Amino acid sequence: MNSSPAFQPGAKKHLGQNFLHDAAVIDRIVHAIAPKPGDTLVEIGPGQGALTFPLLRAHGALTAIEFDRDIIAPLSARAGEYGPLRLINANVLDVDFTALAADAGAERIRLVGNLPYNLSSPILFHAVDHLAAIQDMHFMLQKEVVERMAAEPGSKVYGRLSVMLQAVCNVVPLFVVPPGAFRPAPKVDSAIVRLAPRDPSTIGIEHPKVFSQLVRAAFGQRRKTLRNALNGFATSEQIVAAALKPEVRAEQVSVPEFIHLANIVARDAD
Incomplete structure (x- = not known):
């Protein structure tokens, strides 16, 4: 058996x-x-x-x-x-x-x-x-x-x-x-x-934690523009420095653009 x-x-x-x-x-x-x-x-x-x-x-x-x-x-x-x-x-x-x-x-x-x-x-x-x-x-x-x-x-x-x-x-x-x-x-x-x-x-991600936080914030409220979604995390000047328009939404931003923006934010914080 x-x-x-x-x-x-x-x-x-x-x-x-x-x-x-x-x-x-x-x-x-x-x-x-x-x-x-x-x-x-x-x-x-x-x-x-x-x-x-x-x-x-x-x-x-x-x-x-x-x-x-x-x-x-x-x-x-x-x-x-x-x-x-x-x-x-x-x-x-x-x-x-x-x-x-x-x-x-x-x-x-x-x-x-x-x-x-x-x-x-x-x-x-x-x-x-x-x-x-x-x-x-x-x-x-x-x-x-x-x-x-x-x-x-x-x-x-x-x-x-x-x-x-x-x-x-x-x-x-x-x-x-x-x-x-x-x-x-x-x-x-x-x-x-x-x-x-x-x-x-x-x-090319220089600071993984900043990158993760930025992406989370950007998509936290999908209908908001980058300027508003990232308020307190990234300035309009930093968004422009990344060759992005502050009035675009996160869903229009490519992966390399997110990486570039996160690197700018991380460098400015150092």
């Missing part, structure tokens, strides 16, 4: 669980990731292993971060069929990716995962904080979030997430995943996106 721990039926709504089951979609994701010998793969939220086991089969080893402790034992037991799986039972926002890379003896890790919709932005910003230790990221997210990540200036969905990610990564939407690929089926489309960190020497 098989006494191996089994996955509990159903998903936990409060954890935002939707389990991927479409084999064709899973194959496309593994192909997009294209794991190579020597890669250190880290999966966020393996769930019941829909992507974990194919990645183990393709690559041979994997680290996975899972918050739901009820999943740990059955995931570990089943993984034995495929390859060594290191499981970390933790909230991903508490995991130090830089330390994780060092512990694995890797210069950089490759992050993958089907991110819970209610935590996608915090996880993305957390990853950005450890970008020097990350080779690339392949995430499944709500399609609407991926559109925001990749949006260009002038778009209605261009905002803080667009600027903060595009400033430090190349953001490449790959393909859409329909609701039917999951159990239970979500009410929205999902999409796979690739984020590849930019060469640090090409980014």
Whole structure:
């Protein structure tokens, strides 16, 4: 009689669980990731292993971060069929990716995962904080979030997430995943996106904290002009010095222009 721990039926709504089951979609994701010998793969939220086991089969080893402790034992037991799986039972926002890379003896890790919709932005910003230790990221997210990540200036969905990610990564939407690929089926489309960190020497952000604060303030009230949105943070003179018009709105300002303005503000504060 098989006494191996089994996955509990159903998903936990409060954890935002939707389990991927479409084999064709899973194959496309593994192909997009294209794991190579020597890669250190880290999966966020393996769930019941829909992507974990194919990645183990393709690559041979994997680290996975899972918050739901009820999943740990059955995931570990089943993984034995495929390859060594290191499981970390933790909230991903508490995991130090830089330390994780060092512990694995890797210069950089490759992050993958089907991110819970209610935590996608915090996880993305957390990853950005450890970008020097990350080779690339392949995430499944709500399609609407991926559109925001990749949006260009002038778009209605261009905002803080667009600027903060595009400033430090190349953001490449790959393909859409329909609701039917999951159990239970979500009410929205999902999409796979690739984020590849930019060469640090090409980014040009002189003071990351000032840049982050400025972008947050600029998009804090989207309908306001830069002059009004940045009142108390950047002067009209600084905005003009960045070759921008004080009366434009944040959604019309490109990523390089935000970087230039933030650098001016940071230098003037020194």
